[in-house]
Amino acid sequence: MDDDQLSRVFAALAEPTRRDIVARLTVGDATVGQLAAPYDVSVQAVSKHLKVLEDAGLVSRSRDAQRRPCHLEAEVFDLMTKWIERYRRRAEERYRRLDTVLAEMDDEVDGATTTNRSNPRERGAP
Amino acid sequence: MDDDQLSRVFAALAEPTRRDIVARLTVGDATVGQLAAPYDVSVQAVSKHLKVLEDAGLVSRSRDAQRRPCHLEAEVFDLMTKWIERYRRRAEERYRRLDTVLAEMDDEVDGATTTNRSNPRERGAP
DNA sequence: TCCGTTCTCAACCATCTGGTTGAACACGAA
């Protein structure tokens, strides 16, 4: 499923448990055991979740004796934010243009059949 | 894998093809056939992708004869943005606090007992 | 050294996912 990092980040956060872990890590670093405690899944399962988060670049781990403290790498959020904002902006811009076009159309035509009014600047012919 | 809508949205965007489709839809509504054209997968595969996007609330479809024009529902982006911003803000805040604490500690102690101080100022506070 | 703790690796299992193909449905045009 994953190709680039963006895919891995989205995929990593598509899991309530993992989002929960990320949320927990915003409070402070934590060991695997501490992170696993609230859930009734095995420690191994949480370890796997952490591997997913680590592969996505969302979490880094250091070493402290047997423990592996997990640390949130919040800059990765920017990757998503940038992608989202880029297209949201584009979409909003389009709606603005669309509104203008529709206003003009309403002046000239009394658009009875408006099923297709969603793509005004795109010729329908395939 | 999916529970809530947030999970579905993240999962939907964890796929390059689907992100591509979303990007394409910011330009304007499009039919399944139009969306499928650029890819060398079957129309059915794209139809499935659109179902995933629709279940996530990212896309809505109307009807135009045999065609099912797809429309981007960009407000759903806010769901993600809100989640991301919430925790990023919290994380940044924490780094700020951590820096303060560490500065104080550097004054008094030569860091012995602190399990957590792994590598605090790697990603310097903004 | 051996012991207990923390964590990961390996094997396994059930389910989900993204792709395929072929058939069927929905509709406009002839």
Next chain:
DNA sequence: TTCGTGTTCAACCAGATGGTTGAGAACGGA
């Protein structure tokens, strides 16, 4: 009505995913 186009449904397949259990690795402390 019949035909062609656009789309979805159904069955299937290979591979990923999230969970389990059991064994083992890494380490501090006795």
